[in-house]
Amino acid sequence: MSDNRQQLAGELQRHGISRRTFLKFCTSMASVMALPPAAAAEMAEKLVKIKRQSVIWLSFQECTGCTESITRADKPSLESLIFDFVSLDYHHTLQAASGDAAELAREQAMHDNAGKYILVVDGSIPVKDGGIYSTIAGMTNLDMLEQVAKDAAAIVAIGSCAAFGGLPKASPNPTGAVAVSDIIHDKPIINIPGCPPIPVVMTGVLAHVLTFGIPELDDMGRPKAFYGDTIHDRCYRRPFYDRGEFAKSFDDDGARKGWCLYEIGCKGPTTHNACATIKWNNGTSFPIQSGHGCLGCSEPDFWDAGGFYKAISTGIGNPGQWATGALAAGVAAGLASAYLNKSTKSKAEKNHQEVTIEDMGGKHE
Amino acid sequence: MNSSKLAIEIPLEIAEPTTGMVQAVLRELLEHVELLAESGQQHVIDLTSLPLNDSDKRELENVLGKGEISVTLSTLGDSRIIETGINGIWWIKHFSPNEKLLAELIEITPFPEIIKSHPDDIKQAVFELKKLIEINESGEEV
Numbered sequence: 001m002s003d004n005r006q007q008l009a010g011e012l013q014r015h016g017i018s019r020r021t022f023l024k025f026c027t028s029m030a031s032v033m034a035l036p037p038a039a040a041a042e043m044a045e046k047l048v049k050i051k052r053q054s055v056i057w058l059s060f061q062e063c064t065g066c067t068e069s070i071t072r073a074d075k076p077s078l079e080s081l082i083f084d085f086v087s088l089d090y091h092h093t094l095q096a097a098s099g100d101a102a103e104l105a106r107e108q109a110m111h112d113n114a115g116k117y118i119l120v121v122d123g124s125i126p127v128k129d130g131g132i133y134s135t136i137a138g139m140t141n142l143d144m145l146e147q148v149a150k151d152a153a154a155i156v157a158i159g160s161c162a163a164f165g166g167l168p169k170a171s172p173n174p175t176g177a178v179a180v181s182d183i184i185h186d187k188p189i190i191n192i193p194g195c196p197p198i199p200v201v202m203t204g205v206l207a208h209v210l211t212f213g214i215p216e217l218d219d220m221g222r223p224k225a226f227y228g229d230t231i232h233d234r235c236y237r238r239p240f241y242d243r244g245e246f247a248k249s250f251d252d253d254g255a256r257k258g259w260c261l262y263e264i265g266c267k268g269p270t271t272h273n274a275c276a277t278i279k280w281n282n283g284t285s286f287p288i289q290s291g292h293g294c295l296g297c298s299e300p301d302f303w304d305a306g307g308f309y310k311a312i313s314t315g316i317g318n319p320g321q322w323a324t325g326a327l328a329a330g331v332a333a334g335l336a337s338a339y340l341n342k343s344t345k346s347k348a349e350k351n352h353q354e355v356t357i358e359d360m361g362g363k364h365e
Numbered sequence: 366m367n368s369s370k371l372a373i374e375i376p377l378e379i380a381e382p383t384t385g386m387v388q389a390v391l392r393e394l395l396e397h398v399e400l401l402a403e404s405g406q407q408h409v410i411d412l413t414s415l416p417l418n419d420s421d422k423r424e425l426e427n428v429l430g431k432g433e434i435s436v437t438l439s440t441l442g443d444s445r446i447i448e449t450g451i452n453g454i455w456w457i458k459h460f461s462p463n464e465k466l467l468a469e470l471i472e473i474t475p476f477p478e479i480i481k482s483h484p485d486d487i488k489q490a491v492f493e494l495k496k497l498i499e500i501n502e503s504g505e506e507v
Binding site for chain 1: 384385465485486
């Protein structure tokens with residue numbers, strides 16, 4: 001433990017990382033977090049003085065896309081420096097240890113750093129039928145979350161699943177998936193939604209937690225620096241929206257001219273995220289720049305929020321809520337559960353919306 | 366099928382139209398250069414947070430032009446720091462080792478902070494220089 005808790009300054013200096021490198025890292029972090037100019041220098045001063053922060057990362061009902069996102073920056077990248085600032089004591093996918101040794105590492109870290117470690121969660125937590133639909137080392141996700149959250153200093157819910165329930169929670173939510181904040185109520189929780197979140201958003205928030213503490217959050221627990229604006233607010237196609245210049249279908253004249261994608265289903269106006277400014281794949285592009293509307297993947301229940309190719313203004317009936325309502329009515333009527341499941345399934349099938357060529361603005365030949 | 370006959374030319378890059386944001390940024394710059402001239406107050410404009418497309422940025426770069434100083438900082442990828450044609454306005458681009466643009470800033474300052482040697486690094490330099498002198502005097506091969 002003494003090894004990984006020594007001051008970073010000396011350690012990084014041995015790796016040839018100068019204070020300019022620090023300042024460069026912190027400038028890019030401060031830039032993406034829209035912190036005031038003086039913050040970069042202050043962040044650098046603080047980062048060299050901190051001791052390595054213990055991080056326990058729990059992966060529940062998830063697809064590992066969030067881990068892919070945070071680790072897939074081409075190395076060596078500046079973002080990957082964040083892994084020099086923390087001690088990642090437990091992470092299924094990344095750790096070398098397996099089986100009992102892995103669980104032991106988690107317990108050891110919890111014991112050594114009680115009250116101080118940061119808990120990172122990706123994936124939703126299934127709570128139906130006692131949480132049996134996802135277990136790790138014989139322990140349900142629900143039990144493991146409660147156990148590890150107890151002595152955590154703060155929790156970072158990474159990805160739409162951990163933050164809001166995500167895809168596992170999509171109608172008819174067969175496993176009873178819920179978000180971290182539905183279970184843990186007595187710890188600070190930072191939600192970093194997105195399917196997956198932008199890599200630098202994850203590292204930026206972690207850098208902020210290490211230096212300035214918990215960043216300013218909105219009413220959904222999201223850092224305002226990244227989720228304060230909608231995609232639409234910062235979209236480079238915004239002037240076309242303001243001028244009323246819309247693509248009416250994919251590949252029409254407007255689409256080729258790069259006009260606004262609002263009418264073909266872009267969820268930019270209702271989606272809070274930083275894709276329009278930070279972009280994806282090393283800052284190459286983001287969906288709208290590639291000619292496709294925003295799906296709204298960082299918003300709660302985005303999967304059930306109507307068709308991806310329907311304009312927001314057409315209204316979004318929520319088939320998910322309707323199915324849940326029918327289910328509750330069925331329980332009241334005392335119907336057999338087998339029948340219920342069947343009925344829920346057929347309702348879900350009925351509500352299943354297929355994307356047609358008309359949705360995408362085309363015509364049947 | 367003969368693949369050599371499938372020579373369809375696809376343009377790889379199409380310049381986006383400018384959005385007109387450059388005028389607004391120029392007026393903001395004027396305000397801050399005035400402040401720097403009057404009271405020495407420095408400022409940073411974070412270009413990555415503004416809805417400028419690549420064409421806008423090129424237009425802004427062209428308007429401001431290049432000044433007398435250009436610095437390359439090499440640490441975990443290059444950073445390019447140039448004073449624009451307008452004194453006191455510095456254009457800073459931080460790149461990662463794979464040439465990804467990490468941050469792009471305009472600093473309104475007499476001298477960007479990151480160019481200075483940090484006091485901690487200077488303290489470390491005392492030891493390193495002493496070590497070099499010892500090695501040099503002992504005649505060891507470096």
